[in-house]
Amino acid sequence: MGIEATQRTRGHVAGNAEDAMAALRARAMEWELAVSETAQGVILDLRGSRVVMRPIGPETETGTETKAETGARTGLGIEITAPDDRYLRAAQDSVTEALAECGLEIGWDDVAAGALAPGLSIGVAISCRQSAPGFLRLRVGLADASRFASTGLHFRLLIPPRDREPLWPRIGATARVDWPRGADALHRAVYTVADLGADWIDIDIFDHPGSPTCDWARGIVPGAPVGIMGPGGGWLPEGDPLLLFGDETALPAILRILRLSEAPARAWVTASPGDLAALGADRRVTRSGDLLEALDAADPGPGGFVWFAARDEIAREARRRLTARGLPRERFLAVAYWR
Missing domain, CATH: 2.40.30.10 (Translation factors)
Structure with a gap:
């Protein structure tokens, strides 16, 4: 992920680095984020920011700190880089929350205390x-x-x-x-x-x-x-073709995706004719009484992407079916828009 790191902050979790690392790995799994290990450290790429974790101690360096600067500190060093303050503070909040849920505290070099929530x-x-x-x-x-x-x-x-x-x-x-x-x-x-x-x-x-x-x-x-x-919530999905499925609650998102995306796209929606509005005149849009049935009949091909949004149990079933068909996780999104 290419991030123009114009904003940066560092933090330190005292004590057992393995516990802190495990807590953040578990949160990354919940968020379906990839975790990579490099000479720089363990890296989590969040939306718009990068989190680098690295055990620290008297014989290690962390970021630009050397042994003389860390003294006898041990634990986990965390560095966040982002292109702007909004992404930086959002990542800082997420990392702090994930650690707090496991009873771990992190001391940050700087905190924008009192500022409005990020974004x-x-x-x-x-x-x-x-x-x-x-x-x-x-x-x-x-x-x-x-x-x-x-x-x-x-x-x-x-x-x-x-x-x-x-x-x-x-x-x-x-x-x-x-x-x-x-x-x-x-x-x-x-x-x-x-x-x-x-x-x-x-x-x-x-x-x-x-x-x-x-x-x-x-x-x-x-x-x-x-x-x-x-x-x-991410930006426009990418795929050729782009296959969209949604009920009434997803109509605004489908309309916006179809307006902005340049990829070949088709959409299947469950909605009354009156609620389709501008989508009703779009030849790429088909009304469907059963989104799961429409999903089973659709073929994304070797390079397509499937975007599915509906009630929670329907979205879960869509996710199960797409996984069972062998579609790679990076080629579909099935989310609950309501319960």
């Missing part, structure tokens, strides 16, 4: 309208909306409680993000950018009963603060 911008609600029978379109004013144009399909929408001054997540003293709790807890849901301008983004929200986001959006007061955290 968080505070916007304002502008409007909400019914864009299709099953969808609401929310517009949020956001000064730095342009950063969502090319670095991630998804983001997290943070909605503060009504009639309370919002408290936003901030970086704590240990580098972990502190989220407001109790009466100040934020509703957090993941969405896809439907459209954007220089200072606004549009969000298509699947309209269904019992949704806190839908209830909030219908009653928004223009100018009300809202948090936008991201982008995340």
Whole structure:
């Protein structure tokens, strides 16, 4: 992974380096990240950042530190490099959390304590309208909306409680993000950018009963603060052909992928004709009453990529079937968009 390392931080886990290394390897497995071992150390490539781990002690060097500088320290040295502060702090939070869950603490050279959580911008609600029978379109004013144009399909929408001054997540003293709790807890849901301008983004929200986001959006007061955290979820999948499968909740993501991807693509969707909107006129799109059946009939060929998003149990079954067919893990993505 080529990372322009303009930002860097280092940390030290005292004590048993093997325990700390095992904790981070386990987290890498959960995230389905490759782990490589080089003369530089054990490397984890996160999204937008690189984590290098290396046991340290009186007779070793770590990073640019020598024996004289480390003194008698032992344990695990960790270095994170990233192209910008957002990726750096996000990786720092993830590493600190993974170690804390195993009862391990890491001392960082620097922590941006008090800063907003990595990737968080505070916007304002502008409007909400019914864009299709099953969808609401929310517009949020956001000064730095342009950063969502090319670095991630998804983001997290943070909605503060009504009639309370919002408290936003901030970086704590240990580098972990502190989220407001109790009466100040934020509703957090993941969405896809439907459209954007220089200072606004549009969000298509699947309209269904019992949704806190839908209830909030219908009653928004223009100018009300809202948090936008991201982008995340990876960028456009790559493959020739690109095969997309999704239910109603995946329509915004499928629409965005088809608009932006230059690869040959086809999509199978489970949705009513009215909710298809722009997808309804796209010859690459086929309505399907059974996504798993459509998946079984599709052939990605030697260079294709399969992208599948639906309810959790359907996504799990899609993952099982693709694995059983022998499709390499790097050539498909099957994710749950709802439960």
